[in-house]
Amino acid sequence: MASTHIMLTRAMAAGIVAQGVLVAGANLSPVDTFYPPGLNSTSYITSSGLGTYGGIYTAPANEASQGSPYGVYDYCSMPHPRVNGYELPSDRHAKLVYLEYMQRHQRRTMYNLAPGGENQPFDCSSFEAYLYGSQAHGANGVQAFASVYTDPSNPFVDALPYINSTCFFPQLTTGGFLDGIQHGKDLWALYGEKLGLIPSSPNNKVWLRSSSATLTQQSAGGVLRGLWPHYSGSAPLHQQAGVDTVNSGYPCNARSSILSSIQSTDEWNEHLSVTAELRQSLGDILGATSSAWQSTFDHFSDNFQARLCNGYELPCSFTDASKCVSQQQAEEVFRAGDWEWNHYWRNNSLVTKYIQVTEGLFIGEIVRRLQAVSGKTQKYVYAHTFIHDGDIGPILGALGIDQLRWPAMASNIAIEVWETTVQQKKAYYARVLYSGHTLRSIHGNMDWIPLNQLIDILQVYVPENIVALCNS
Structure with a gap:
């Protein structure tokens, strides 16, 4: 289970962050934990006094998250819009007419297992990953689900570092699924019961979408069950x-070449230089010395986050139990991950083109749905898309978020469109919420802006000819 130090960190955060949490001498409000002002500098990575900058990185095993103070950057289960804490727009005559909602999947097992072997078994026996087919409108039958096992006669079991686990890597965990149910319940309480937008059951006014990854489909299973708990149909x-227009699902040579350029800058090399000792130490502990582990903090972050967010401890060496990753090392890894995501999507000279080749097609889909609302041709009132951190990040970059920490588990963007009357004419305004709070953007706080202005902001990132751009 989580170490005493980590559990104490969470308990302290839960107890005091509602009044502000002390980080490096600064008294932060919950929402401040999303926006570290020094995130453009590598000193953010190396300043050990920052800790997690008020962020929370632990959650219990096989249980729903206990819930952090609303608004806090909680990597394991990000806040989302809910009745408690939600503020209506100042225009009391406005009516909510459309919701574009995007979210990352809930918490999961890791993608990246330690190359030297995993010293703790992961248990997913309480989660049933359903994967069955049905004839259209046919009767329900056996509902088959995937169950992990290892055949002891498999000769490769002993040839590789053995993973004693009942999990797929990655997959949603029971805790992630339960978080998803609560996520859906909260969306219904706010946008269904309170604001009267989401219908009481899925119908032709609702658009649901996921990436082709199992993770996002599993997450949808939890959220939609919470959203419509009494609905038994399909x-x-x-x-x-x-x-696929999300999750880097289409071929694009320019995407990799732009990323290579971003990772060749002086700023990028500086962040590798100041973390050289950390990366070498972690590589020695975990056998993680390949370029895949050493060139970015993606793999280390993924492994540590998945452990802590599902009730496990930080890893130790598979061959020497006395060599373990420390809390301080994990915190520096998380700060380095934040720095990298901010650099990718906010703080490099190629950011506009990089967003275009990575997420431009999906941003175009969002723009067209918003244009349909503006043109009064939109048949949907609610669109919900289940995607990945690699989608949420560039969308936030396109929206001009002030600073971007790693988009955490279940991080979400809600674009609300409100109809009101201005000078006796119908007018549409938008609000953009990021994980439940009004987005802080270079364009100002996005709490009430003309819908066409928001469309113009996003339109910049929609390529005119994505095929030509990807082949350039």
Whole structure:
């Protein structure tokens, strides 16, 4: 289970952050934990006094998150819009007419297992990953689910570092699924019961979509169960076959070449220089010395986050139990991950083009749905897309977020469109919420802006010819 130090960190945060949490001499409000002012500098990575900058990185095993103070950057289960803490717009005559909602999947097991072997078994025996087919409108039958096992006669079991686990890597965990149910319940209480927008069951006014990854489909299973707990029918979760416009699902040579350029800058090399000792130490402990582990903090962050967010401890060496990753090392890894995500999507000279080749097609889909609302041709009132951190990050970059920490588990963007009357004419205004709070952007706080202005902000990142751009 989580170490005493980590559990104490969470308990302290839960107890005092509502009044402000002390980080490096600064008294932070909950929302401040999303926006570290020094995130453009590598000193953010190396300043050990920052700790997690008020962020929370622990959650219990096989249980729903206990819930952090609303608004706090909680990597394991980000806040989301809910009745308690939600503020209506100042225009009391406005009516909510459309909601574009995007979220990352809930907490999960890791993608990246330690190359030297995992010293703790992961248990997913309480989670049933359903994967069955049905004839359209046919009767329900056996509902088969995937169950992990290892055949002891498999000769490769002993040839590789053994992972004693009942999990797939990655997969949603029971805790993530339960968090998803609560996520859905809160969305219904706010946008269904209170604001009267979401219908009481899925119908032709609702658009549901996920990436083609199992993770996002599993997450949808939890959220939609919480959203419509009394609905027993089926509902289409739309996915794009073959070439997906999310999760880097289409071929694009320019994407990798731009990323290579970003990772060749003086700023990038500086962040590698100041973390050289940390990366070498972690590599020695975990056998993680390949370029995949050493060139960015993606793999280390992924492994540590998945452990702490599901009730496990930080890893130790598979061959020497006395060599373990420390809390301080993990915190520096998390700060380095924040720095990298901010650098990718906010703080480099190629950011506009990088967003275009990575997320431009999906941003274009968002823009067209918003344009349909503006043109009074939109048949949906609620669109919900289940995606990944690699989608949420560039969308936030396109919206001009002030600073961008790693988009955490279940991080979410809600674009609300409100109809009101201005000079006796119908007018549409938008509010953009990031994980439940009004987005702090270079364009100002996005609490009430003309819908067409928001469309113009996003339109910059929609490429005119993505095929030509990707081949350039």
